[in-house]
Amino acid sequence: MSKRKLSRQQRWRVEKIQAERAERAARKDEQDSEKLAAGEYGPERTGRVVAHFGRTLEVRPDDDGGAVRCHLRANLEGLVTGDRVVWRGREDVEGRTVEGVVVARGERESVLERPDARGQLKPVAANIDQLLIVFAVEPEPHPNLIDRYLVAAEATGIPPVLVLNKVDLLPEGGGELRLLLKRYAALGYPVVATTTEREDGLSALLARLAGRTSVFVGQSGVGKSSLIDRLLPDEELRIGALSKESRKGTHTTTTARLYRLPEAEGAELIDSPGIREFGLTHLDERQVTEGFIEFRPHLGHCRFRDCRHRHEPGCALLEAVERDEIHPERFASYRRILDSLA
Ligand SMILES: Nc1nc2c(ncn2[C@@H]2O[C@H](COP(=O)(O)OP(=O)(O)OP(=O)(O)O)[C@@H](O)[C@H]2O)c(=O)[nH]1
Numbered sequence: 001m002s003k004r005k006l007s008r009q010q011r012w013r014v015e016k017i018q019a020e021r022a023e024r025a026a027r028k029d030e031q032d033s034e035k036l037a038a039g040e041y042g043p044e045r046t047g048r049v050v051a052h053f054g055r056t057l058e059v060r061p062d063d064d065g066g067a068v069r070c071h072l073r074a075n076l077e078g079l080v081t082g083d084r085v086v087w088r089g090r091e092d093v094e095g096r097t098v099e100g101v102v103v104a105r106g107e108r109e110s111v112l113e114r115p116d117a118r119g120q121l122k123p124v125a126a127n128i129d130q131l132l133i134v135f136a137v138e139p140e141p142h143p144n145l146i147d148r149y150l151v152a153a154e155a156t157g158i159p160p161v162l163v164l165n166k167v168d169l170l171p172e173g174g175g176e177l178r179l180l181l182k183r184y185a186a187l188g189y190p191v192v193a194t195t196t197e198r199e200d201g202l203s204a205l206l207a208r209l210a211g212r213t214s215v216f217v218g219q220s221g222v223g224k225s226s227l228i229d230r231l232l233p234d235e236e237l238r239i240g241a242l243s244k245e246s247r248k249g250t251h252t253t254t255t256a257r258l259y260r261l262p263e264a265e266g267a268e269l270i271d272s273p274g275i276r277e278f279g280l281t282h283l284d285e286r287q288v289t290e291g292f293i294e295f296r297p298h299l300g301h302c303r304f305r306d307c308r309h310r311h312e313p314g315c316a317l318l319e320a321v322e323r324d325e326i327h328p329e330r331f332a333s334y335r336r337i338l339d340s341l342a
């Protein structure tokens, strides 16, 4: 909300709209209860949220068929794209499922959050198996930036994958960038090379996408749109396979959407402009320290319990750098990220 004060009349209008909205939702819920009791909705089925617009969702049934427009029972809040749900459909006279009601949410394996306009973290997508952090030969990535993304990924608990795009621009032998990525591979991070300039330029990525739900993140210009265009060539797929009946009056918004990727078995992608910007969120000192995964075995072993890992004697991290167990550039990057928090 902006700092601008609302006039009394504006405030009254806002309150009135909110009250009307709440009343409508309550009425709808009452109708749903009656319809559910009267057996107008079919049996419980499972599905996955492929998009959401306020209290209206699109749910893709696990059994079959295209996405169905559903609304939420009043006791359900905060569903996001990627959530697994239990829902019940209502059919028209010709036996087509025309709408549904979501009655329960499944447990989440992971959730991606972003700060809203007020700076409060809000979930934007759920059940993501991997964060694909895209880099490119051009614009050349700052190693510090890769570390920043990795730290942010570690804070979510969703495993990151480094995707080096535009490898068609790599110099003979691979250059510095290949060496850099080798360092990350040695830490245990999967590294995948891609190019949209060659027919088979996405084969390693497709293998990585199969059987998982992924999101693409990364700085501007690295080729996220180009990669996604190749993965989702069909405009219909991009709009979402919403059945014709359900599509009527679909809002066009910037909500996160879940897509099936036709070229890799069981591959799903959740995408939105907001999600692509992930990684630029605020982190605290503890998250940054724990986000450097090779630090973890050493944490808690410094001589001083409140060690800041700067010049303290008996610092386990500094000693690990001395012994080459922590790469000095990773350590320098850690310090730079910490300094940027202040
Ligand atoms: N040489 C080469 N160029 C590529 C490749 N992939 C993408 N590009 C080019 O890189 C530029 C940026 O690509 P985009 O797909 O718009 O990048 P983006 O990450 O979506 O950028 P934003 O929309 O700003 O976030 C475009 O001019 C693409 O044609 C590649 O594999 N090789």
Ligand SMILES: [Zn+2]
Pocket: 302, 307, 308, 309, 310, 312, 314, 315, 316, 317, 318
């Ligand atoms: Zn220390």
